[in-house]
Amino acid sequence: MLDAIKQPWPWYVAGALIGLTVPYLLLVGNKTFGISSSLRHLCAACLPANIKFFKYDWKKEAWNLFFVGGIAVGALIAARFLSNPDPLVLAEPTAEYLASKGITDTSALQPAEIFSWSNLFTVRGLIFFIVGGFLVGFGTRYAGGCTSGHAIMGLSSLQWPSLVATCCFMVGGIVMTWFILPYLLTL
Amino acid sequence: MQNNVKRTPSAEALADLQAREQDAICVNESTLKHPWWYNLKYAAWGILFGIVFVKAEIVSWFRIQEMFRFESFHMYGVIGTAVVVGLISVLLIKRTRARTIYGEEIHIPKKEFNKGQVIGGLLFGLGWAITGACPGPLFAQMGAGFSVIIVTFISALAGTWFYGLLREKLPH
Numbered sequence: 001m002l003d004a005i006k007q008p009w010p011w012y013v014a015g016a017l018i019g020l021t022v023p024y025l026l027l028v029g030n031k032t033f034g035i036s037s038s039l040r041h042l043c044a045a046c047l048p049a050n051i052k053f054f055k056y057d058w059k060k061e062a063w064n065l066f067f068v069g070g071i072a073v074g075a076l077i078a079a080r081f082l083s084n085p086d087p088l089v090l091a092e093p094t095a096e097y098l099a100s101k102g103i104t105d106t107s108a109l110q111p112a113e114i115f116s117w118s119n120l121f122t123v124r125g126l127i128f129f130i131v132g133g134f135l136v137g138f139g140t141r142y143a144g145g146c147t148s149g150h151a152i153m154g155l156s157s158l159q160w161p162s163l164v165a166t167c168c169f170m171v172g173g174i175v176m177t178w179f180i181l182p183y184l185l186t187l
Numbered sequence: 188m189q190n191n192v193k194r195t196p197s198a199e200a201l202a203d204l205q206a207r208e209q210d211a212i213c214v215n216e217s218t219l220k221h222p223w224w225y226n227l228k229y230a231a232w233g234i235l236f237g238i239v240f241v242k243a244e245i246v247s248w249f250r251i252q253e254m255f256r257f258e259s260f261h262m263y264g265v266i267g268t269a270v271v272v273g274l275i276s277v278l279l280i281k282r283t284r285a286r287t288i289y290g291e292e293i294h295i296p297k298k299e300f301n302k303g304q305v306i307g308g309l310l311f312g313l314g315w316a317i318t319g320a321c322p323g324p325l326f327a328q329m330g331a332g333f334s335v336i337i338v339t340f341i342s343a344l345a346g347t348w349f350y351g352l353l354r355e356k357l358p359h
Contacts, residue, residue: 005242011261014243015268021236023276028228030287032295033273035323039347053351057203066226068326070233071240075330078241090249091258098252109247110319110333117335125338128317133325133339135314137346140322142307142357144298147321150308151266156273157295165304170255172312177255181316 006084021148022156031063034149036140038068101185123187143168219289240327248319255316301359 025031041058042065048054088106090098098104098111105112119125140146143165145154151169154162240246245265253259279285280293287293315321318339320328325343328336350357 009239009243011243011264012268014239014245015265016272017235017239018265019269019272019276021232022273023280024232025229026277026280026287026293026295027285028288029225030291030293031229035321035326036347038326039322039344040351042344043348043351047348049348049352051348051351051354053354054348060203062223063226063229067229067233067236068323070230070235071237071323071326072330073230074234074237074239075241075246075327076237076332077234078238079331082238082242084242088244088247088249091253094249094253094256094258097256098249106249108333109241109244109249109331110328110336111248115248115333115335120335120338129335129338130342132314132317133342134346134349135310136318136320136322136325136339137343137348138350139307139309139311139314139346141347141350142303143311144301144303144307146311146323147266147315148323150304152269152273154298155270156277158274158277159298161298161300161304164300165308168305168308169312169315172309172314173251173255173316174312175309176313176316177252180313184317 002082006082008084008089018152019156022153029063032149033153034064034145035068035071036137036146036149037061038064039137040141041065101182103185124184127184127187139172219291236323237327237330240324241331246320246324246327246331251316251319303357303359306358 022033025033040054041061044054044056044058088109090106095106103111103113114124114128120129136146140149143150145162145165147166147169150162150165155166243261243265244250245262250259250262254262277295285293311321318325320336320339322343325336325340329340
C-alpha cells in the first residue's frame with residue numbers, strides 16, 4: 001500500500017481531489033477557491049504602506065492563510081515520508097530538449113541546475129527567481145486570480161472572464177516556453 | 188442546521204468587503220463570528236492539497252515544461268479533471284440549494300471582465316513558464332524543502348505589492 005502511495009499519483013486522482021476543493025470550501029465556510037489572494041493578504045498584513053488596495057481587514061480572510069500554510073505542511077509530509085525514490089519520468093522529447101540546454105538532473109522535482117542557492121547571484125538566478133517570481137505575483141493579482149481562482153474555480157462556476165484569463169495564462173506560458181526560455185536557458 | 192442567517196452588514200463592513208472582493212475571486216462574507224481554530228478546517232484541506240501537489244508532481248518545473256511544450260497529457264488531465272469535478276459540484280450545490288455546514292446560503296461572487304485578465308493573465312503566464320509554479324505550488328515547493336524558492340516567493344510578494352501600488356495607474 002505504502003509503495004503504491006510513494007509512486008507518482010495519476011492525473012485523475014490528483015485532478016479529482018483538487019476539484020473537490022471547490023465544494024469543500026463552499027460547504028464548510030462559503031469560501032471560494034483561490035490561492036494567489038494569499039499573497040495580497042500577506043502584503044496587507046505585513047506591509048500595507050497606506051496603499052488603498054491593501055487597506056482592508058485581512059483577518060477576515062485568514063482562512064486563506066491557513067489553507068496555504070496547510071499546503072506547505074502537506075508538501076513537507078509528502079517529501080519527507082511519501083517521496084518517490086526513483087527519478088522523475090519525463091516525456092522523451094522534453095527530456096531531450098532540456099538535455100540539449102544542459103538540464104539533465106531529474107533526480108528531484110526541480111532541476112538542480114536552475115533552482116539552487118549557488119545560482120542566486122547569477123543572471124540565471126535573477127531571471128528564474130526574481131523576474132519569474134515578480135511576474136507571478138504581479139500578473140496573478142492584475143488578472144484577479146491564478147490557476148486555482150480562474151482556471152478551476154472560475155471555470156467551474158462558468159464565468160467567462162475566467163476563461164479569458166485562463167487562455168491568456170496559456171498564451172503567456174507558451175510564448176515564454178517556445179520563444180524566450182530557449183534563450184534564457186543558455187544564460 | 189437549517190437556521191437562516193440574515194445578512195445585514197453595516198456600511199463600513201460593506202466597504203471593507205468591496206475592497207477585499209476587488210480583483211479576487213476568493214472572498215465571501217459571513218456574519219458568523221468564529222474563534223480562530225475554526226480555520227483549521229482549511230489548514231486540514233491544505234495539507235491534503237499539499238500532499239497531492241507533491242505526489243502528482245504538479246509542483247515540478249519539469250511537468251510545467253512538458254505541459255507548455257505539449258509533450259505530456261499529465262497537467263492537462265489534472266486541470267481538466269479538476270474543472271469537471273468542480274463544475275459538477277457547483278451544479279449540484281446550486282440545484283440542491285445546499286447550505287454551508289453552519290446553515291448559510293452559498294454565494295459565489297460574480298467575476299467582472301476587465302483588461303487585467305488579459306494583460307495580467309499574459310504576464311502571469313510568462314512567469315509561470317519561468318518559475319514552473321503558480322502561487323499554490325510556490326508554497327508546496329518551499330514546504331518540500333526547495334529552500335531557494337523562498338527568494339521566488341518574496342519576489343512574488345513584491346510583485347503583488349507593486350501591483351497594489353500601481354493599481355490606479357494601470358489599465359483595467
